[in-house]
Amino acid sequence: MKILPPMLLTLGLTLASSASAIPSLQLGDDGSSAWQYDAGTQTWVASGGGTFTLNAYANCLKGYDGCDKPDGKFAWDDSGTSKRYAYLTVAAMPDVGNVDAFDISISNDGGSLSLLTSGWGTPPLEDTNSMTTHGIFDSYFEIYEFQFDGGIGTIYDTQPGQAGSGQGYSESFDITINSLLGGLDGVHFDLFTVSGDGKYSPPTGTDKFLVKDVAPYSHDAEWRKVPEPATLALLGLGLLGIGLRRRR
Numbered sequence: 167m168k169i170l171p172p173m174l175l176t177l178g179l180t181l182a183s184s185a186s187a188i189p190s191l192q193l194g195d196d197g198s199s200a201w202q203y204d205a206g207t208q209t210w211v212a213s214g215g216g217t218f219t220l221n222a223y224a225n226c227l228k229g230y231d232g233c234d235k236p237d238g239k240f241a242w243d244d245s246g247t248s249k250r251y252a253y254l255t256v257a258a259m260p261d262v263g264n265v266d267a268f269d270i271s272i273s274n275d276g277g278s279l280s281l282l283t284s285g286w287g288t289p290p291l292e293d294t295n296s297m298t299t300h301g302i303f304d305s306y307f308e309i310y311e312f313q314f315d316g317g318i319g320t321i322y323d324t325q326p327g328q329a330g331s332g333q334g335y336s337e338s339f340d341i342t343i344n345s346l347l348g349g350l351d352g353v354h355f356d357l358f359t360v361s362g363d364g365k366y367s368p369p370t371g372t373d374k375f376l377v378k379d380v381a382p383y384s385h386d387a388e389w390r391k392v393p394e395p396a397t398l399a400l401l402g403l404g405l406l407g408i409g410l411r412r413r414r
Contacts, residue, residue, distance in 0.1 A: 191223070191240065191358070191381040194222075194324030195324075200212045200218045211387070219339065219340055220341055222252070224240040224335045227239055243362065248363070248364070250313075251364050252359050253357065253359065254355060255356045256272075256355055257303065259353060259388065263306070269345040270344060272339050274338070280310070282368070286304065289303075293377045295374050309366075317335075324385050352389045352391050356386050359377070361376060
C-alpha cells in the first residue's frame with residue numbers, strides 16, 4: 167500500500183482538480199493486453215511473460231521545440247541550453263537486501279540502455295527525500311539514463327479517469343526480465359530528473375535538492391511475476407480445502 171505524505175497528497179489533489187494539469191513525468195502502458203491499472207495501488211501493472219513495452223511521457227517547456235503550453239516545464243535544463251536527461255529506476259519487490267536481485271534488459275530508440283548505477287535504499291541515494299518509500303523502498307534498485315529526444319506530440323494523463331491533454335514527449339522501452347532472485351514478486355519502475363544541467367553523475371554526495379521532478383505515485387508502473395502452474399495448483403487445493411471446511 168502506498169502512503170503519501172500530506173504535502174504530496176495535497177499536491178496530487180490540486181493537480182487532479184485541473185483538467186489540463188499533466189504531470190511533468192509519467193509512466194504508462196503501451197495499449198496492449200499485458201497491462202492493467204491497479205486502482206488499489208494506483209500503478210500500471212504488466213504481467214504474464216517477462217517481455218513487454220513500457221511508455222514514458224514528459225510535458226514540454228513553453229517556448230522550446232515549438233511548445234506553446236503554459237503549464238509545461240520539462241525537457242530543457244535550468245539554463246535553457248540543452249535537453250535534460252531522464253532516469254528510469256527499476257527496484258526489486260519486495261526488498262531482499264543489498265544484493266543484485268534481478269537481470270533485466272532495456273532497449274530504447276533501437277539501442278540497449280546501459281546500467282548507470284545500482285544500490286540499496288531509495289534512489290537516487292544522494293537525495294533520499296525524492297521518492298520516499300511509497301510501499302516499495304528501501305529496496306535494491308538499478309538506474310538507467312535516457313533522453314526524451316523525439317519531437318513534441320500530444321500526451322495525456324496516464325491515470326485512468328483523469329481528463330486533459332497537453333504537449334510533450336514520449337519514449338518507449340522494450341523490456342525483458344531475464345531472471346529474478348528467488349522470493350521476488352516482480353520489479354517496480356519510476357522516473358526522475360535532476361536539477362542544474364540535468365545530468366546525474368554519481369556519486370555527487372548528499373544533496374536534498376538534487377531531484378528536479380519525479381513521476382507521481384499514481385503514474386508509476388511495475389511488472390509482477392505470474393505464479394508457476396504448480397503454485398497455482400497448490401493455491402487452488404488450499405482454497406478448495408477451506409471451502410470444504412466451511413461447508414462442514
